[in-house]
Amino acid sequence: MAICGHKDIPPSCPSKDEPMGEKIFAQFLELDVSFIAGGTKYEFAACLQGESNHNHLPCGHDLLRATSVLFAQLAFWLDKARRFVEAAISHGGACKARSATEQDGLRGWEENPGKSIRIRQQSKILEEDFVVIVDMNEDRIKRWNSDELPIYEPGLMEVVKALLADGKQACRGKNLFFSTDVKKGIGVGKGRAADLRFIESVGRTIAQYANRSKIVIEKSTVPIKTAEAIARVLSANEAAAGGSKNFWILSNPEFLAEGTAMKDLDAPDRVLIGGQDQDAIQVLADVYANWVPRDRILTTNLWSSELSKLVANAMLAQRVSSINSISRLCERTGADVKEVARAIGTDSRIGPKFLNASVGFGGSCFQKDILNLVYICQQFGLEECAAYWQQVVDMNDYQKIAFTSKIIQSLFNTVTKKKIAVLGFAFKKDTGDVRETPALMVCDMLMKDGAIVHVYDPKVVIEDALTEFKYHDLEVNKNQLIFSKSPQEACDGAHAIVVVTEWDEFKTYDYKSLYDKMMKPAFLFDGRNMLDHAALVDIGFEVHALGKGQIKSSGGQSQIPDFVTRAGSGLLSGGYSP
Ligand SMILES: NC(=O)c1ccc[n+]([C@@H]2O[C@H](COP(=O)([O-])OP(=O)(O)OC[C@H]3O[C@@H](n4cnc5c(N)ncnc54)[C@H](O)[C@@H]3O)[C@@H](O)[C@H]2O)c1
Numbered sequence: 001m002a003i004c005g006h007k008d009i010p011p012s013c014p015s016k017d018e019p020m021g022e023k024i025f026a027q028f029l030e031l032d033v034s035f036i037a038g039g040t041k042y043e044f045a046a047c048l049q050g051e052s053n054h055n056h057l058p059c060g061h062d063l064l065r066a067t068s069v070l071f072a073q074l075a076f077w078l079d080k081a082r083r084f085v086e087a088a089i090s091h092g093g094a095c096k097a098r099s100a101t102e103q104d105g106l107r108g109w110e111e112n113p114g115k116s117i118r119i120r121q122q123s124k125i126l127e128e129d130f131v132v133i134v135d136m137n138e139d140r141i142k143r144w145n146s147d148e149l150p151i152y153e154p155g156l157m158e159v160v161k162a163l164l165a166d167g168k169q170a171c172r173g174k175n176l177f178f179s180t181d182v183k184k185g186i187g188v189g190k191g192r193a194a195d196l197r198f199i200e201s202v203g204r205t206i207a208q209y210a211n212r213s214k215i216v217i218e219k220s221t222v223p224i225k226t227a228e229a230i231a232r233v234l235s236a237n238e239a240a241a242g243g244s245k246n247f248w249i250l251s252n253p254e255f256l257a258e259g260t261a262m263k264d265l266d267a268p269d270r271v272l273i274g275g276q277d278q279d280a281i282q283v284l285a286d287v288y289a290n291w292v293p294r295d296r297i298l299t300t301n302l303w304s305s306e307l308s309k310l311v312a313n314a315m316l317a318q319r320v321s322s323i324n325s326i327s328r329l330c331e332r333t334g335a336d337v338k339e340v341a342r343a344i345g346t347d348s349r350i351g352p353k354f355l356n357a358s359v360g361f362g363g364s365c366f367q368k369d370i371l372n373l374v375y376i377c378q379q380f381g382l383e384e385c386a387a388y389w390q391q392v393v394d395m396n397d398y399q400k401i402a403f404t405s406k407i408i409q410s411l412f413n414t415v416t417k418k419k420i421a422v423l424g425f426a427f428k429k430d431t432g433d434v435r436e437t438p439a440l441m442v443c444d445m446l447m448k449d450g451a452i453v454h455v456y457d458p459k460v461v462i463e464d465a466l467t468e469f470k471y472h473d474l475e476v477n478k479n480q481l482i483f484s485k486s487p488q489e490a491c492d493g494a495h496a497i498v499v500v501t502e503w504d505e506f507k508t509y510d511y512k513s514l515y516d517k518m519m520k521p522a523f524l525f526d527g528r529n530m531l532d533h534a535a536l537v538d539i540g541f542e543v544h545a546l547g548k549g550q551i552k553s554s555g556g557q558s559q560i561p562d563f564v565t566r567a568g569s570g571l572l573s574g575g576y577s578p
């Protein structure tokens, strides 16, 4: 979680004649606001939950990915603005605070010449702005403070470790801090749909440590009505302690996706703020307006905001399950799922995104959030609605099983003692995250059938994979799961290559040299439909891709003799059933 603040309220700023006007100034006094930037001022405790699935025990096994990068980003912007102001002052420049709607801090300052006195005020304030990100996990915090950040995210390192021209760190240690001192950030725990124990405990923590009235922001994905629980816990604890502080609860769900987090934060499709108090909503909207255009900042009531986050993920996952179900049909009929996706995606009502057939969706959010939705529907007696969304998850499991069954079946109905090279273990490219990765079920099924699985993933280490197996109560014989240092090492002597994650580098490999060192026939199963299949057939591979029937060589020749393709394609169960 994160708290933004200012070490004390600077006497010189803001004055009532500042552009933000009377109303915000009133809030400034009322809230004892301690953070001021570009005409915005606020103080809040970010309410962040850890991760867990509906059907799993609570477990915070990674760092506050969403909120931390958000606030790291904010610190970055502040720092950019501050540095620009410093530069402007040293050049005797004349600039004024950029308007809240301008996206680019530097451009905003440059293009709006004004009174230099204001520069000095802003500079002083911005220099003292800070963001503290706290997490009770000491190891994680240690890594946030080191050169090895605990998560991989393109662009994140540049923000956290940004350097000034003199080699000093621009943000970390200056206005961006990582700490285990939870009371500094007023911490929040983690819960599953039906279990608000952690939310409750966080409410108590906030009530205990808050030194003045606060806006409390739900940043985590939470079941609808969680804000009500937080509000009740806060007010009851405050009353019991004889205090008079106010707490305004806002829902501000995070929509960033892993692998594109920094881009998503920089230019989000929308920011959603739900609340009951318009002034509190406005304070948070003003924060975002530092880099998000106002028309992309949506405000709703609390419950719409909480529910919208679950629904957004459910709808996205539903598209993936829908196209995956069609991929199975394509394999039986000779249609090509990529062509079908293109054909339907050009209908502007459907759109082209999230129509890539895959071995199955993964990640910490989709399954958890759909299961939350299912649970909530059931709580309200909406059994048919619950069953509808449950099917999205069931289809996803079926896809993973069907894909792996096909591998086993193609390798003459057994993979016992066979070396299988698995390319990719992360749940998607550009992340090292393995939570709910489809690779888990694929590898588990292969290993249960006796295969020796050699994984190569540019960002995943075996320890993280083993943790995820354990989390799912899946036993791993360490002789059957080997993490290779290179794709060559993984593929050398293998019977098959299985592509599970769509890392760009997988497209660049010299597949001829990999093929030469594999057992023959050499199989390749493309669980992401990302490789040039005809070229692979030309090399000599027997290629199986999702949602495609027989794959032909570039010259149009069939790769598999007819008697094999006629042999049927029933699923193997391998201990799993859809
Ligand atoms: N990962 C994403 O891409 C993403 C995107 C949007 C929204 N979200 C939502 O954000 C939330 C967090 O996701 P995540 O992936 O960062 O989870 P996570 O489990 O990786 O991180 C949660 C962190 O919270 C810490 N924590 C738990 N209780 C604490 C407490 N009381 N005080 C201080 N720290 C505490 C844990 O140690 C852990 O490091 C979830 O609700 C998730 O649904 C995540």
Ligand SMILES: O=c1ccn([C@@H]2O[C@H](COP(=O)(O)OP(=O)(O)O[C@H]3O[C@H](CO)[C@@H](O)[C@H](O)[C@H]3O)[C@@H](O)[C@H]2O)c(=O)[nH]1
Pocket (backbone or CB within 6 Å): 221, 254, 255, 256, 257, 258, 259, 313, 316, 320, 353, 354, 355, 356, 357, 358, 359, 360, 361, 362, 363, 364, 365, 366, 427, 428, 429
């Ligand atoms: O056409 C597609 C698109 C995605 N996927 C898979 O779906 C999963 C989820 O992908 P994505 O949504 O890109 O990643 P997440 O980081 O899980 O992001 C989702 O979950 C976050 C956490 O709630 C939300 O904030 C984001 O908006 C939402 O996209 C991954 O396994 C992808 O490989 C497919 O199989 N086919």
